Amino acid sequence: MTGEIRRPPFQPGLRLRRALGGTAGWRGFALQVVLLVALVWAIHAIIGNARANLAAQKVASGFGFLWSTSGFAVSQALIPYSESSTYLQALLVGLTNTLVVSIVGIVCATIIGFLVGLGRLSPNWLLARIAGAYVELIRNLPLLFQILFWYLAVLAALPNPRQNISLFDSVFLSNRGFGMPKPIATAAFDPFAAAVVVTIACWIALHVIARRRLFATGRQTTVWPLGIGLLIGLPLLAALIFGAPLTFEYPVLRGFNFAGGLRVVPEFAALALALSTYSGAFIAEIVRAGVQSVHKGQTEAGASLGLSRAAVLRLIVVPQAMRVILPPLTNQFLNLTKNSSLAVGIGYPDLVSVFAGTTLSQTGQAIEIIAITMAVYLVLSLLTSVLMGLYGRRIARSMGT
Amino acid sequence: MSETAYVAKDMIAPRAAPVRTTGVLGFVRTRLLNSPTNILLTVAGILLLWLTVLPAARFLLVDAVWHGSDRNACLPATAGGQVGACWPFIHAKLSQFVYGFYPEPERWRVDLTFLIGAVLLIPLLVPRLPAKIVNAWLFFLAFPLVAFVLLCGGYGGLAIVPTRLWGGMLVTLVVAITGIVASMPIGIALALARRSSIPLLRFGAIAFIEFWRGVPLITVLFFATYMLPLFLPGNFSVDGLARVLIGVALFAGAYNAEVIRGGLLAIPRGQAEAASALGLSWWKTTWLVVLPQALRHVIPGLVNSFIALLKDTSLVSIVAIFDLLGQLRAAFADPAWSSPTTLFTGFAFTGIIYFVLCFGMSRYSLFVEHRLNAHRRN
Numbered sequence: 001m002t003g004e005i006r007r008p009p010f011q012p013g014l015r016l017r018r019a020l021g022g023t024a025g026w027r028g029f030a031l032q033v034v035l036l037v038a039l040v041w042a043i044h045a046i047i048g049n050a051r052a053n054l055a056a057q058k059v060a061s062g063f064g065f066l067w068s069t070s071g072f073a074v075s076q077a078l079i080p081y082s083e084s085s086t087y088l089q090a091l092l093v094g095l096t097n098t099l100v101v102s103i104v105g106i107v108c109a110t111i112i113g114f115l116v117g118l119g120r121l122s123p124n125w126l127l128a129r130i131a132g133a134y135v136e137l138i139r140n141l142p143l144l145f146q147i148l149f150w151y152l153a154v155l156a157a158l159p160n161p162r163q164n165i166s167l168f169d170s171v172f173l174s175n176r177g178f179g180m181p182k183p184i185a186t187a188a189f190d191p192f193a194a195a196v197v198v199t200i201a202c203w204i205a206l207h208v209i210a211r212r213r214l215f216a217t218g219r220q221t222t223v224w225p226l227g228i229g230l231l232i233g234l235p236l237l238a239a240l241i242f243g244a245p246l247t248f249e250y251p252v253l254r255g256f257n258f259a260g261g262l263r264v265v266p267e268f269a270a271l272a273l274a275l276s277t278y279s280g281a282f283i284a285e286i287v288r289a290g291v292q293s294v295h296k297g298q299t300e301a302g303a304s305l306g307l308s309r310a311a312v313l314r315l316i317v318v319p320q321a322m323r324v325i326l327p328p329l330t331n332q333f334l335n336l337t338k339n340s341s342l343a344v345g346i347g348y349p350d351l352v353s354v355f356a357g358t359t360l361s362q363t364g365q366a367i368e369i370i371a372i373t374m375a376v377y378l379v380l381s382l383l384t385s386v387l388m389g390l391y392g393r394r395i396a397r398s399m400g401t
Numbered sequence: 402m403s404e405t406a407y408v409a410k411d412m413i414a415p416r417a418a419p420v421r422t423t424g425v426l427g428f429v430r431t432r433l434l435n436s437p438t439n440i441l442l443t444v445a446g447i448l449l450l451w452l453t454v455l456p457a458a459r460f461l462l463v464d465a466v467w468h469g470s471d472r473n474a475c476l477p478a479t480a481g482g483q484v485g486a487c488w489p490f491i492h493a494k495l496s497q498f499v500y501g502f503y504p505e506p507e508r509w510r511v512d513l514t515f516l517i518g519a520v521l522l523i524p525l526l527v528p529r530l531p532a533k534i535v536n537a538w539l540f541f542l543a544f545p546l547v548a549f550v551l552l553c554g555g556y557g558g559l560a561i562v563p564t565r566l567w568g569g570m571l572v573t574l575v576v577a578i579t580g581i582v583a584s585m586p587i588g589i590a591l592a593l594a595r596r597s598s599i600p601l602l603r604f605g606a607i608a609f610i611e612f613w614r615g616v617p618l619i620t621v622l623f624f625a626t627y628m629l630p631l632f633l634p635g636n637f638s639v640d641g642l643a644r645v646l647i648g649v650a651l652f653a654g655a656y657n658a659e660v661i662r663g664g665l666l667a668i669p670r671g672q673a674e675a676a677s678a679l680g681l682s683w684w685k686t687t688w689l690v691v692l693p694q695a696l697r698h699v700i701p702g703l704v705n706s707f708i709a710l711l712k713d714t715s716l717v718s719i720v721a722i723f724d725l726l727g728q729l730r731a732a733f734a735d736p737a738w739s740s741p742t743t744l745f746t747g748f749a750f751t752g753i754i755y756f757v758l759c760f761g762m763s764r765y766s767l768f769v770e771h772r773l774n775a776h777r778r779n
Contacts, residue, residue: 022598024683032601039605046632053631124439125432126446140759141752142712144719145726149752152733153744338617345719356623366627374616374624381615 050367057364065363066091072358074349076265087359094354095376101271101350102337108276109336110329113283118313120288131284138281144342146278151270151346178269181248182262188238192245195238202234203227267348271340279336286328290321322395330388334381341377351376460485460742461749475740486746487738494732498751501568501723507560511571514548518578526765528772541582548575564642568723570754572642576649576714576724581707583650588657593687595662606658613655618713621648626720645717653710660702664695697773704766708759715755725751 021028054061066088073083077093078100119131138146156175159165164174172179210221239245294317302312343350344357356373360366421427433443464485466475473479475487491498500508521540524530552575554561567575594606613621625648626641633639639647668691676686696703718727729751733744 022600024597024599028599032599035601035605049634050631053635056635122442123432123435124442124446125428127442130446130449136760137756140708140712140756140763142715142726142755144715145748145752145755148726148730149748153748156744341617341619342716342719344619352617352619352623356620360623360627366631370620370624370628374612374620377617377620378612378615 054367059364061365061367063368065365065368070359070362072362074354075347076268076349087355087363090359091351091355091372094349094351097348097354098337098340098343098350098352101268101275101343101348102340104272105275105279105336105340106333108272109279109283109332112276112280113332114287116280116284117287118291120284121291123309135281135284138278139285143274143278143339144345147270147274147342147346150273151267155266155270175266177266178264180262180264181250183246184249186243186245186247188242189245191242192235192238195234199230199234202230265348267343267346270346271343271348271350275336275339278339279332282332282335283329286325286332287321290323290325291317293324294320326388326392326395330385330392333388334384337380337384338377459483460745472738472740472743475738475742477741484740484742486749487740487742488746490732490738490740490743490746491750493738494728494735497728497732498569498725500571501728502566503562503568503571504560504566507554507562510551510554510559510562514551515574517547518544518574528769541585545579545582564640567642569728570725572717572722572724572727573711573714575642576646576717577707577711579646580649580653580710580714583646584653584657584710587650587654588661589692591654591658592661592665595658596665610655610658613652614659618649618652618716619719621652622716622720624648642722645720645722649710649713649717653706656706656709657703660699660706661695663702664697664699665691667698668694700773701766701770704762704769708762711759711762712755725754 017025017029020026021030021032024031051061067086069084070087070090071083072090074081074090074093074097076097078096079089079093081089081093116131116134119127120135122128122131158173158175160175164172166172171181206223206227210223213219213221291313298316298320299312302316303309307315340350341352344353347353351373356369360369363369420430422431434440462485464483465488466484466486467488469475469487469489470493472487472490474489475484477484496508500511503511518540521536521544525533525536525540530536550556551559552562552567552571553564591606591610594602595610597603597606622645625644629644629647630639672690672694673686676690677683681689714724715726717724718730721727723731729747732738733747
C-alpha cells in the first residue's frame with residue numbers, strides 16, 4: 001500500500017482567523033483592535049496634554065533650539081567647542097565624552113575582568129580568595145556610591161596643584177586632575193609613522209610565514225627576536241635619519257592650576273576608575289562561568305601534552321570559553337555605556353550631564369531633549385549588539401559550529 | 402629469545418617519604434608555595450592585604466574617634482596623632498540617614514512601618530515556617546497599603562507628611578520595595594505578552610521591553626521627572642516621589658520580563674499541552690501550571706535583578722530625592738562636621754549598609770536555589 005500524503009483541507013476562514021488573531025482567533029483579533037484603539041487614544045491624549053501644558057508654560061516646541069547659542073562652557077571637549085557654539089555642538093561634545101569614557105572603561109574593565117576572573121580560578125589559594133573578595137565587595141555596592149567615593153574621597157584627597165605629586169617632572173597628580181606631556185607632531189613625524197606601519201606589516205607577515213611553515217612542516221620557528229629587532233630598529237632608524245618625530249608640551253603650574261599639556265579632569269578619572277572596576281567585577285564572574293563551562297578533560301589533555309598552565313589557558317580553555325563568555329560580555333559593555341550616564345552625579349560633561357542636564361535647564365525643551373538622549377542610547381545599544389553579533393558569528397564559524 | 406636474564410641481587414634503597422600534602426603545612430605547600438610563580442603571587446597577595454586590610458581596620462577601629470559633639474573631636478590636633486573614622490559624625494546624623502527630614506513627632510510611624518515590614522518579612526524568608534501563601538499576600542499586597550497610609554498620613558487623624566520631607570533609608574527602602582512589588586506583575590504580563598501569538602500584543606511587548614532595556618535608568622528618571630508631567634492633564638499633578646516610583650517600576654518590570662521569559666522558555670511544551678488536554682483554559686494553564694514552575698526556575702535571576710534595583714535606588718538622589726546616598730552627600734556639606742576623615746567615615750558607614758543588604762540578598766538567593774535544587778543533586 002502506497003501511503004499518499006494527505007494535505008490538510010483548505011480552510012480560508014481558519015487561515016484568516018490565524019492571521020488576524022493568532023491562536024486565540026477572533027478573540028485575539030478583538031483584543032488587538034481594542035489595544036490599537038487604546039494606543040491611538042493614549043497618544044492623542046498625550047499629544048493634546050503636552051501641547052496644552054507647553055502653551056501654558058510658553059515653551060515653543062520643535063528642534064529649532066539646537067541651532068541657538070549655548071552660552072555655557074564644558075570642562076572637557078575633544079572637538080572644538082566654546083561658549084558661542086550651538087546646542088547641537090554641545091550635544092556632540094557630550095556624546096564624544098560619553099564614548100571616550102565608555103571606551104576607556106570597556107578596555108580597562110575587560111582587562112580587569114579577565115585577570116580577576118582567571119585569578120579566582122587560580123590554584124593559588126590566597127589569590128583566588130582576594131579575587132573573590134574583590135568581586136563580592138564591588139558587586140554589592142551601588143555604582144553611584146563608588147563613583148562618589150572615588151571622586152569625593154580618593155581624588156579630592158590628593159594634594160592641590162601647588163603641592164602636586166610629580167613623576168620625572170612630566171606627569172603631575174593633583175586634586176585638579178592629572179597632567180601629562182602632550183605630544184606634538186613635528187615634520188619628521190610622517191617618515192616615523194611610515195616606519196611604524198611598515199614594521200607592523202612585517203611583523204604580521206613574519207607570523208603568517210611562521211604559521212604556514214608550522215602547518216606545512218610541523219617545525220616551530222621563533223620569530224619574536226627578529227620581530228622585536230624590527231620593532232625597535234626601523235622606527236629608531238627613521239628617528240635618527242629624520243630627527244625626533246614628536247616634541248612634548250609639558251604642563252606648567254600657572255596660578256592655582258596647570259596649563260598646557262594633556263590634562264585629564266578628575267571627573268573623568270573618577271568615572272573611568274569606578275566604571276572599569278565595577279564592570280570588571282561583573283566581567284570576572286562571566287569569565288569564571290565561561291572557563292568553568294569548558295570541560296575539565298580539555299585542561300587535563302592540554303596538561304598531558306606538556307603545555308604549561310598559561311599555555312593551556314591561552315590556547316585551549318579561553319578560546320572555547322569565549323563562545324559562552326561573549327553574549328553576556330556584550331551585555332556588560334552595553335551596561336557600562338549606559339552606566340556612564342551616572343557622570344551627571346559628579347558633573348563630568350557626558351551626554352546626560354551636558355544635554356539632559358545643562359541644556360534642559362537652560363531651554364526647558366524637556367520632550368525633545370529627553371527623546372534625543374534616549375534615542376542616542378538606544379542607537380548605541382543597537383550598534384554594539386550588531387557589532388558583537390558579527391564578531392560572535394565569526395567565532396562560531398571558526399569553531400565550526 | 403635471548404638467553405640472558407637479569408635478577409636483582411641487592412635491595413633497592415628505600416625512597417624518602419613523599420612530601421606531605423595534607424594538614425596546614427601541606428596546604429601551604431600545595432596551595433600557596435608550589436611553584437616560583439605561586440610564591441611570587443602569594444607574596445604579592447600578602448603585600449596587598451597588608452596595604453589595604455590593615456589600614457582599613459586601623460581606620461575603622463583602632464584610630465577611630467568614638468565620642469564627641471562636633472568636628473573638634475575629630476581634628477588631629479585634639480584627638481592627638483593619627484585620626485581614624487569619625488563615628489560621632491554618624492551618631493549625630495543617624496536620624497537623617499534613617500528618616501531624612503520626616504517630622505520628629507511623627508517618626509514613630511516610620512518605626513512602626515519598619516517593624517510591620519520586618520515581622521512580615523522574616524517568617525517569609527524562613528522556609529520552615531508555615532502559611533507562606535497568606536504571608537506572601539500580606540507582605541506584597543497588604544503591607545504596601547498599610548505602609549502607604551502610615552507614611553503619608555491623611556487618614557484616621559494622622560497628619561499628612563509630604564514626600565519631599567522623606568529621606569534616607571526610608572526612601573531607599575520605599576523605592577526598592579515598591580519597585581520590587583510593582584515590577585513583578587509588570588514583568589509577568591510583559592513576559593506572557595512577548596510569547597503571545599497575537600501579533601500586536603507581541604510586538605508591543607518587544608518594543609516596550611527593548612526600549613526600557615536600551616536606555617539608562619537616569620534618563621528614565623529624567624523622563625519621569627520632566628517629561629511625564631507634560632503628558633498628563635494640566636490640573637493633574639503627580640507627587641515627585643510617585644513619578645520616580647513609576648519610572649523605576651517600568652524600568653525594573655522590563656528587566657524582570659526578560660528574566661521571567663527565560664523561565665517560561667525552560668518549561669517543556671508538554672506541560673502546557675497536558676494542561677490543555679485536561680481541558681484547562683489558557684488562563685488556568687498559565688496560572689496553575691506554567692507560571693509556578695517558571696517562577697521557581699528564575700528565583701536566582703529575579704533576586705539578581707532585585708539586587709540591581711536596590712543598588713539603582715541610589716540614582717534617585719540625582720533627581721533631588723534624598724535617599725540614603727543623597728542624605729550622605731547632604732551631610733558632607735555640613736560645616737559643623739567637616740574634618741579630614743568625615744568623608745571616609747560617611748562612605749564606610751553607607752557602604753556597610755548597602756553591602757549588608759545586597760550581600761544578604763545574594764546569599765539568601767543562593768540558599769533558596771540550593772534548597773530548590775535539592776532533588777536534582779542526587
